[in-house]
Amino acid sequence: MNKEKVGKFYDVVWTEYIPEYEESEKHWLMFYSPEEVSGKTVLDSGCGTGIFSIIFARNGAAKVTGIDISPGSLGTARGLKEKFGLANAEFQQQDMLHLPFADASFDIVWAWGTVHHTTDPLGAVTELIRVLKPGGSLFLAIYKRTNVTWIHEIIRKMLVRTPRWSWNGLAKVMAFFLSPIVFFFKRRQKSRKGEKLSELILDWYFVPIRHYYTPEEIKMFLEKKGFVIEKYLAHSGRFNSSSNFIYKSLKPA
Numbered sequence: 001m002n003k004e005k006v007g008k009f010y011d012v013v014w015t016e017y018i019p020e021y022e023e024s025e026k027h028w029l030m031f032y033s034p035e036e037v038s039g040k041t042v043l044d045s046g047c048g049t050g051i052f053s054i055i056f057a058r059n060g061a062a063k064v065t066g067i068d069i070s071p072g073s074l075g076t077a078r079g080l081k082e083k084f085g086l087a088n089a090e091f092q093q094q095d096m097l098h099l100p101f102a103d104a105s106f107d108i109v110w111a112w113g114t115v116h117h118t119t120d121p122l123g124a125v126t127e128l129i130r131v132l133k134p135g136g137s138l139f140l141a142i143y144k145r146t147n148v149t150w151i152h153e154i155i156r157k158m159l160v161r162t163p164r165w166s167w168n169g170l171a172k173v174m175a176f177f178l179s180p181i182v183f184f185f186k187r188r189q190k191s192r193k194g195e196k197l198s199e200l201i202l203d204w205y206f207v208p209i210r211h212y213y214t215p216e217e218i219k220m221f222l223e224k225k226g227f228v229i230e231k232y233l234a235h236s237g238r239f240n241s242s243s244n245f246i247y248k249s250l251k252p253a
C-alpha cells in the first residue's frame with residue numbers, strides 16, 4: 001500500500017466531508033487559545049478539507065499552511081478559505097514524510113488523525129518535529145491500539161482487497177447490520193449535518209493505511225526527543241469519538 005492509494009481514498013471519501021465548524025472549534029479551544037496562536041505560523045499536517053487550518057487562521061495565526069496528499073480534499077479546503085475570506089491560509093499538496101520546508105519553520109504543528117495513515121507514522125512525527133521551531137508546540141491525535149484493534153484490522157485488511165466499485169455498497173450493507181449495535185453502545189455525536197454511519201464505516205474499514213499506537217509508546221517517543229507533555233487526553237472527545245488519544249507537547253528550546 002502506498003501514499004497515492006491513501007490520497008485517492010481521501011479524494012473519494014472526504015472531499016465533501018467538512019466537519020461542523022463550531023463543534024470543531026470547541027475541541028480546538030481545549031488545546032489552544034486565540035492569545036496563544038496570535039501572530040504564529042502554523043502547519044496543519046494532513047489538513048484534509050481544512051477545518052482546523054480555517055480555525056487557526058480565524059483565531060489570529062499569522063500564517064497557516066495546510067498540507068495534504070489528497071487533491072480533492074485540498075480543493076474543498078481552498079473553497080472554505082474563499083468562503084471565510086481568509087488571506088492568511090494556504091493549502092499545498094505535500095507528503096508529510098518529506099516536507100519541503102526548512103528546519104524550524106513553524107511555531108505550531110498540528111496533526112489531527114493523520115500520521116497513522118502514513119507508511120511510517122513515527123517517521124512522519126520526526127519530520128513534523130524537524131520543521132517545528134525550538135520551543136514550538138506539537139499537537140498529535142493518533143489512533144489508539146486497544147484489545148479489539150486486531151479484530152478491526154482483520155476486517156479492514158479483508159475489505160481493502162475488495163474492488164473499489166463495491167465499497168459504497170459494502171459500507172451501506174455493513175451500516176444496515178451494525179446500526180442496532182451502534183445505537184445501543186455508542187452515542188457518537190454527528191460530525192456534520194447528514195453524516196451517515198456508512199461514511200464512518202468507509203473511513204474506518206476501507207482506508208488503505210492505518211496504524212495504531214498506545215499512548216505510552218508516543219509519550220516515550222516524544223520524551224526521548226526532549227519534548228515536554230503539556231496536555232494529554234485519553235480520548236479525543238471530538239464528536240465523542242474514543243478512537244484517538246491526544247498529546248500536546250512542547251519542543252525543547
Ligand SMILES: C[S@@+](CC[C@H](N)C(=O)[O-])C[C@H]1O[C@@H](n2cnc3c(N)ncnc32)[C@H](O)[C@@H]1O
Nearest residue numbers: 010046047048068069070095096112113114117
Ligand atoms: C482522517 S483525515 C483527517 C483530516 C483533518 N486533519 C481533520 O481532522 O479533519 C486524514 C488526512 O491525512 C491525509 N494524509 C494521509 N497520509 C498523508 C501524507 N503522507 N501526507 C499528507 N497527508 C496525508 C489524508 O489525505 C487525509 O486528508
